[in-house]
Amino acid sequence: MLTFNFDTFPVLETERLKLKAISMDFVSDIFHQRSKKEVMQYIARPLLYLKIQAEDLVKNYQYLYEQRISISWAITLKDSGQMIGTVGYPRINKENYRGEVGYSLDPGYWYKGYMNEALEKVLKFGFEELHFHSIEAMIHPDNKASSDLVLKHGFVKEAYFKEYTYFEGKFLDVEVYSLLPKK
Template structure:
């Protein structure tokens, strides 16, 4: 079984971006991002409604990183340390050498290839440094932007699960994509 150690925190870099650990200084940006119903439209998680909840989110996320069960990065541009999005492996199954990737980006930065750029680096980290054999992504069937990001990164559609998730009174479909190490 794989064993992870995310300490010291693995800061990553791409052409335009820095990927770093969340800090309590990110509280306002997390609140703006996670309280926005449009941004959260396809992410079945409750909206964050206050600064306190945003701080709690940061604490919970960093505790999970410290216990090596999650790895989450704040996305920033190289010009500015302000958080513009997040990316990470949130459901890791070390026994299967597999993890689920997730990402979210502030609307002001959509359509500039930012998540694609961050995802390429995170995929490399997953395969080459974490030792994963496969990475999965689970999306809403109507999240065409996210689907495009996955297809651009060689993910393959594995299946469409009907009414797979119960969230806020509704059963939601989930589409599973995956990328195998041998195909990346």
């Protein structure tokens, strides 16, 4: 079975970004992003309405990492330290060496290559450091930007599940994309 143990939270860097632990320092940024309908429109999670909800979310990210259940990073700009999004593996299937990648980005930073940069680094980390055999992405069928992003990174569309998730009184469809390590 897959295990992952780090003495310290792994910090990842790209040309323009620093990916680091989600901490209470980012509560305001998380609240700002997760309270925007355009950020959450394809993510089956409720909008945040109170800052304490963002605090609880940060505590949950920390708990899941401490318990080695999942790992997620704050995406920050190297030059300013500003948090612009999150990326990580919210669900890890240790028995099958499989991780599900998830991400969100503040709309002010869309279509500037930031998520492409962050995802490339996180996928590499997933295969090389977490030793995943495969990585999946569960994407709302209307989220073309997200499906285009994972396809750009070599993912293959494996399935379309009708009414897969129940959220806010509705059943939602989901597309499943998967990536195996390059050989």
